Amino acid sequence: MASPGFIFATGIENSNPTIQNGKVRMDELEKCGHYKYWKTDFELVQDLGLRVLRYGPPLHRCWLGPNRYDWEFADLAFNDLKRRNIASIVDLCHFGVPDWVGNFQNPDFPELFATYAGTFARRYPWIQLYTPINEMSICALFSALYGWWNEQMTTDRAFVTAMKNIVKANILAMHAILQVRPDALFVQSESTEYFHAESPAAIGPAELYNARRFLSLDLNYGRRVDSEMYEYLLDNGMTRDEYHFFLNNNLKHHCIMGNDYYQTNEHYVSADGLTRSAGEIFGYAVITHQYYNRYRLPVMHTETNLCQGPRGDEAVHWLRKEWANVLRVRNNGVPLVGFTWYSLTDQVDWDSALRENNGTVNTLGLYDLDRNIRPVGIAYKELVRDWMEVLPTQSVCLQVPILMPHEFQRSVAPPSGWPFDIDPTLAPRTEERE
Secondary structure, eight states, X not given: OOOOSSEEEEEOOOOOOEETTTTEEOOHHHHTTHHHHHHHHHHHHHXXXXXXXXXXXXXXXXXXXXXXXXXXXXXXXXXXXXXXXXXXXXXXXXXXXXXXXOOTTOTTHHHHHHHHHHHHHHHSTTOOEEEEESOHHHHHIIIIISOOSTTOOOSHHHHHHHHHHHHHHHHHHHHHHHHHOTTOEEEEEEEOOEEXXXXXXXXXXXXXXXXXXXXXXXXXXXXOOOHHHHHHHHHTTOOHHHHHHHHTOOOGGGEEEEEEOOGGGEEEEOTTSOEEEOOSSSHHHHHHHHHHHHHOOXXXXXXXXXXXXXXXXXXXXXXXXXXXXXXXXXXTTOOEEEEEEEOSBOEESGGGTTOSOOOOEEOXXXXXXXXXXXXXXXXXXXXXXXXXXXXOOSOGGGOOOOOOGGGOOSSOOOOTTOSOOOOXXXXXXXXXXX
């Protein structure tokens, strides 16, 4: 079976940060019943007509210590996905690390994680697509600046330390995986944010936050950060040598920029620097253009969702709105290669951003936790069926060279037409303009 021309995907939520000073592990795979219903969940992916799944093993259960692993569950899951010929975008680290690592302040984390990533790639050599570390910016913010997860720190120095360790780990993991799969592709699933000034006095703080939102991707893609951010990094513990590591380890030619967008991604900023939710103002299309213009990489909409509300159709309307934004971005000439409703099933305790262990079910999934399809699941299945054969185009910019698991050969090389850097003259032409 040929690789998909456009990547329609869903994901299985596998966040696992710790809270309460490391005493409680918020394991979403457990909360959502995936350890029990994993085979059913994979069947549901197929029932939706999807051939790509954002999915990751439970890092805190697999990675027991330096060069010590427990692959029992991962073997069951990934071998079953291979049998079904479902391509996985493997999410290796999703907001948490094993207890023995500690947290993202640990300076040994990058090298340790790279060894884990390389070991994983050798064990499952048919896997080509990876998100080594999910939402690097959110992980650093929530763990080290907001004080919500893991180290639960609230200083700029702790944030910069977490950020540089997380992004360095992501880069070293990409290098380790490429030693096994020279044709590996990396999808940087990252939250795309925007900060709106509430008043003229708030313009300064809003500009600072709008510069900070790019930090993780600037470092990951070897782009020089803005001057204000450079001073911020050096003032809070990053050395010049550490900064130059990021400039000199650019692997963006193996990358697809994953943009996550929710109603909570836009913020109002007050004059004192405090923020509050703004809801959807610009929307996915406008903000994605900002990120694309900065990095000039193929784009994938890697996460979105909305709760099914009292009317029962709120999530369906959000799906249709996000899909309209995807089509607008593509029609405006951006090489947008995929779309994801995240996640397959409802989630638990995300109403408190996993800060409270209440067991509250969040009705965000294509299916509920009893694995009954929701209205948005029906709508997504229909959307995939209707658009799957329509979207592939003649443009090489929109052809992702994915090898499906059944096509894997042990001797692989980067596909022709690679790297994936975008020549603006190759972008699809359109009459629509912003």
